[in-house]
Every structure is written in C-alpha cells, then in structure tokens.
Amino acid sequence: MNKQHLLTGVSLATAVIAVAFACAKPKGPAGQLGASASVKELMDKRKLTEADVEAALRTYTPGGRADEYMILASGGQAGQILAIGAPSMRLLKVIGVFTPEPWQGYGYGGGGNEILAQGHQGDQKLGWADVHHPNLSETKGDYDGQFIFVNDKANARVAVVDLSDFATKQIVVNPLVSSDHGGAFVTPNTEYVIETSQYPAPLGRDYAPIEQYKEKYRGLAMFWKFDRAKGRIDQAASWAIELPPYTQDLADAGKLDSDGFAFLNSFNTEMAIGGTLEGKPPIESGASQNDMDYLHVIDWRKAEKLVADGKSTTIKGVKVISLETAANEGILHLIGEPKSPHGCDVTPDGKEIIVGGKLDTHATSYSFEKIKKLIDGKQYSGKDAYGVPTLDFQQSIKGQVEIGLGPLHTVFDNKGNAYTSVFIESAVAKWNYKDMKLLEKIPVHYNIGHILSAEGDTVSPDGNYVVAMNKMSIDRFSPVGPLYPQDFQLIDIEGPKMRLLVDMPIGIGEPHYSQMIKMDKLKTRKVYPVGENIYTGQKDPSATLAGQEKIVRSGTTVDVYMTAIRSHFTPDRIDVEEGDTINLHVTSLEQSEDQTHGLSFNLHNIDLSLEPGKHENVTFVASKAGVYPFYCTEFCSALHLEMAGYLLVRPKGTPPGSAAAAGSASAAPSGSAAPPAASGAAPKK
C-alpha cells in the first residue's frame, strides 16, 4: 500500500468513526478526539485495522434491528435449509427439510413424520439428504417470497418449503432416476420446478449392466408442475424428457427473452464408466478427454404441448418424452461447451447464458438470440450419437472472457456486471458481460464453490452484496477438529472495488447454492390460528379447544384430546394398559408471539414443537409397562418445569387404579379391591 492510499484509508476510517460517535458523545472541544482515541485504543487492543473497523460498521446489526436480506442456504449433507440474516451473517434458523429436526419436532412423532415418509424409498427410511440448490419461487422472474424448493442430489428428491411459516410441506421422489443435480430451479412464474439427473442410470431405477451404458443408461430432465394455490407439487401433472447419458449438471430457466426455454450443461459426454480395479482409467480422467461437452437447450413450452398432445410414454407413472421424440420434435438441442463445465446461469435480461468451464479458463456467454435463430432456421452443425441436433459453438456464442483457473458459477448485479466463482484460484472475478471485460478479482478463503448475490438470479438484481461459499476454511476460524467449518464470505460490491466484509462459519454441512432475498418480501406468519395442522394448512379435524379435552377408549385404542397452555397440559394424566395404541391429538391454545411449548414422551422418541395455535397428531404404542413423565420441552414460563404430566402404562391385565398394578412391594391391603368396572370401563363415545 503506498502512502497516498494509506492516508486516504486512515482519513476515511477516522471520518467513519467520527460519524459513529458524533451522536453518542456530547460535543465539546475534545469530544471527537476523545472518541476516536478510545476507538483507536480498542483497535490496538484487538489488533484491528481501519478496514476491519469499516467492515464491522458495514455489517454490525444491533439486536432489535432486522437484517436487510435473508440468505436461504443449502445445508448440504445436513439435508436442511439454513436461514441467515445479511449483512450481519447471523444464523436465524435451520429449517428441517429432509432430515428429522428435533427442535421443530420434525420427524419425532408428529405430522413431520408423514412429510419425511413421502421421501422414504421402499424400505429405505432415508434420514439424510445431500441438499444442493435452494430456489425461491418467482413471479415474473422476480422472487415473490412465498416458497422455496430444494433438491436432494443423493436420492433424487425435491422438497417444498412454505416461507409463510418456514416449514417443509412436501417431499417428492423422482421415480425415474436415483440422483439429481440440476435442481431445484424454477421457471419465471414457478410454473415448473426443474430437476435434472446427475449420474446416468436406467430410467425407472431398473438394472442394466454397466457395459450397456450407452444403450440403456439415460439422463433426465424432470419438470415438476407446481400448484401455487395448493402450495404443492402436482405429481400427476408433472412430466420429464429423456436425455442422452451425458452427466447432466446444472440447469437454469430462461427468463424474459428466453422465457420458455431451459438450459443445462453436462460433462462426461465421453460416457466414461470407470473400472479402476480392472486397470481402466477412473471416471475423472475418462470424462475429461473431450475439449467440449454439451450445453442442452430445452424448449419446455413446446415439450409441455407435446405432453398435452399425448406424445409421451409413461414410465413408473411419469409421462416421459422419449429421446427420439425430443430430438425429432425440436425440443432438445445441444451446443458444445468448453471442457467439464459447471455453472449455467442466465443473465438478468434473459439474453445470455453464462457457462463456466471447470477445466477451461473462460466464462462463455451464449447468445439466446443466435441460438434461437439457428434453431428456427434448423441450421444444425450435425447430430450427436443419439440423433439430437447440434448447433455450432462459434455461431452460438457472444464471446468468451478469460476469467482464471476453474470458473464455476456466475451471479449478477444491476450494472451489467457478472461475478464468477473461480474455484482453483480461490477468487471471485468481476467482469462486465455487456462489453466482455474482466474488471477485478478478489481472493476468497478457500476453494469457492457456488456464489450468490442479492436477488442475483432474478430479472432485477440489487447489486450490493455477493457471498462466496467456500469449501475450505483452513486458517479462518478457531480449530474444531479435522472436520472444518465451511466459510461464507460476505463481499460488498457497491463501491468501485469489491471489499471482503465478514466470514461466517457453517458448521452443519457443506452448503452448495443459496439465494438472498430482500427481507420485506417475506410475509411470515407469527402464530397459527388455534388448531391448525401445519402440514395440511387446514384446521385439524381433531383440533381440541379449551373444555373439549377428553380421553376416549375403544378396545386397545386410546384417543387423547389434549390442550397445552401456560403452564399445563389437559389432561395431564394418561392411564393406559401395556400394548394400547395411543392416538394423541394436541392443540396449543396459545396465540402470543414466540410462546412455544414442547411435548415429549420420554423413552418413546416423541418430541413435538407446539408453536402458538399448532395442532399435532401422534400415534404410538405403549409397548412397555412403566411410568413415563411427559413434559414441556421449551422453557415457556416461570412454571415451565411444572408443565408436565404422567403416562401411566399398566402391566397387561391390570385394571386401572389398582394397587395390584404397582407390584408386590407397595401392595396395599385396602383400596385395591376396586372392581375393574368402576373406573376401567371408560366412557365410550
């Protein structure tokens, strides 16, 4: 740093500090001097530079003040979505999606079990996911703040999370493929949620020997139809397109000019199948021989019509447009793309598609106008091995920009700039996609994967923040054992130069993509109306109001209608016999913000979260005689510890209230002779 810069830096920092303290300190001859002296002392003590202090002032968000943005981030192997406030970079919530989440009572007895069960596959009660790409619902290509979708790469699933209460409402399983990657990406009005396969395999999850890779293995582009009014994916109205067995990777939907199209890239067009033990090259080298792979261009509007016209075949209940039909009807075209590409991102104006070549130093910008002209004029450069028409690379692109080593994903600002993550170099490259010029690079720490910017993949990005999502953190945080946290780095892109503001450790999984939405677009509910079943969105038929509590026995089934309100459960005693099935219906009667109760039955793996108004239904078997306290697991009030009750499970054949049930040690001579009929025969409905 030269002297000039240093002086500018110091004076700028002093100015910032002076402004920060002008309000707090009384104005006097030594007022400002005193303030900056004490800050300087603090800076010395904590070894902070002026840049550090500036960054702190840029991001510090006092308690009680909301962040300007919310980042909704992939939780990676945790199978969840993370909600993070920005610019403060504070974790607000881990949303249970594919993995049980005990705090939210998600997957521990209540309705969340049913959502998770939607994602089970046969006998496999999947308890995790590899969450990759969360995508916010859009209206006219802009985030509307209503829903977020996310894919599970490991098991080819897509989840729907409602942002009115940040709860997962649906998991759909792709029955045709067993891994996905190009998802969950939405079309501009959330007509569809796109999910494309990753590793080719026989469609419908059938078996075929790997030697028949080229003939039997296939890729797939799934178009999940979203029913916004219901807030659910309509599986019956969803359809797919069969693709060649190139390893399809990331996808993006066109917008504005390119609305109606989807773009996805691929690698391993060599169709390498490994065989390391047999002395064959591993997939990593087999898949990296060609200089070009294929960008897939899909006309989904046309495909939608084909499906409506019945030009599809049904596999495992899904309407699939065959590869042959896709090639012949002109809904699938391929264009060369430089070596092992990764990112595939449409510019905010929808005119260009930016592809980063992982093993190429360029970002390539494809012109949608040129592609459209070639397609409309059927000016094909040839066909691939599966008869899919190909377009000439040079005739399709607008140009290429030398970015650096390992360009991956690209996001945008509102000034015509693109920000590309550069993996091998550990940097973010800022370049102008209008005049195709590299402007600046900033180092990040380390091995950046995805990148996000504020509303950066909408038709109107905000242009103030970028977040680098780094795979490695090496020396950035305090050590916590050999498994290191991931590192989210917030970068200020408002000024002429990018500035690194703050690092946020992610200690729950390896996040992939994330999106950043303006906080005021989220219309979040604060409480549920009393009795709401949050998984159906309706008042539960078993919702229990004050005064309606009861226990109804019918044979070996016991229905408990319970309410929870500070600081008691009604009923607080449940008396059953060993082997009875208990259907617990519990409603929180609370309606005050943040007044949550929990309900756990110990030794039964049951834990519910009862947010104000929420209703939950749990069915379990009292399989072992004993005394099981149940209690509220949220410190709800001063008498929280007293918010408890007992599940009393009598040994089989013991009448209720009978001291004989208590065992020989405490057998009392009197009071144990109550005939079973006295209290055992429960009132029936």
Added chain:
Amino acid sequence: MLARLKLALDGFYEFLQRPLFLWSRPVLALLVIPIILATFKPLWHFDFEAPQYPKGLSFEVFSYKLESGHDGNDLREINILNHYIGMKKLDHVELDDLDWMPFGFGIVAILLLRVAAIGNVRALVDLCVIIFYFGAFSAGRFVYKLWSYGHHLAPDAPVKVEPFMPVIMGVKKIGNFTTYGRPVAGTYFFTAAVLGVVALTLVHLIVGRIQTRREAARREKAATA
C-alpha cells in the same frame, strides 16, 4: 309562616310545570348524539408493560364488549398471566355488566328525547337525577368489579399475592408489569352529555328562580298599589 311556605311550594310546582326554554329542546335532542357515541366507543383503556412484551399489552372496555390489542390476543394473554395469581377471567361472562350497560345508555337516550318532546322542567329534573344516578352507579360498579377482581383470588393459585386494587386511573406497578388506566372517548362523551343535562337543569333552576322572584315582586307591588 305556613302560608309563606305554601306560597313558595306553589311557586315551585308552578315552576316544574313550566315549559322549557324553546332553545333547550333541540339541545336536549342533540345530546342523544354523545350518548350514542358513548355506547359504541371505548369507555376505558388499560395498558400493560413488561420487559418480555416489547409491543405491550392493552385492552379497552366498551359499554357492551371488551376489545384487546393484537387481534384480541392481548386479553387472552392477560388472562393467561392472571391465572397464575388466581384472578378470575376478564371476559364478558365475568363482566356481565356489559349485558345491561348498552340498555342503560339506550334508556338515557330515550329519556332525553322524551324530555325534548314533553319539554317541561319536571321531566328535565327527572332526567337529571336519573342520568346522574346512572353515571354514578356505572362508575361505582366498575370500581367495585375491579376491586373484586383484585380481592377474590383463587386460594389454590400457583403464585400467591396479597389482594390488591387494580389500576383504574394513572399508573400502578404489579409484579413485573407497569399498568396504566385511563378514561377514553366513550367516557368523555357520556360525561359531556351528563354535564349538558346538569347545566340545562341549572340554567332552568336559576333563571326560573330569578323569574319567580321578579314575578313575586311584581305581584307584591301590584298588591300594595
């Protein structure tokens, strides 16, 4: 002596029969408006402040209902908190005065119109007495009800507190809560109507007395002449 008293009483009875000043009849009819407003506007407002309620809690008493902040949830919240000290529920069932209060206001309104129609002093004096009594009785019931809430605490309540007088006007600290009470629009409208009737009555009494004196003097003069 007796004759003098009789004379005075005759004068008073005669005064009671007198018609009201013409201008005061439309004024009486117009006083129905604040009574109607008092029926439908909140009468009393309570605020509760505590650290864990950054948005505060509040509720208002109307002649016929209770209404509380945050879509009615504040009253539910206040009741949940009050149950810890064994206080009875603040609701329409317990505060059954809300059943007859609006009828009281209605009767007052009808009586006002009656006086405006009949238009004599006797009816005005009746009205003055009734409206004053109605106001005082309602206020007394209100104070008694609050007292009763604070003094009839369930003996098995989880938290034992000394019986107390809840806030009516001004500020009172109860536990972690600072409570505030104040009259609002409805009470002001009703008070205005009461004061209007009282003022009209006074005007008639004073002017009537002056006129009676004058007439008596005139009669005396005529008698001596």
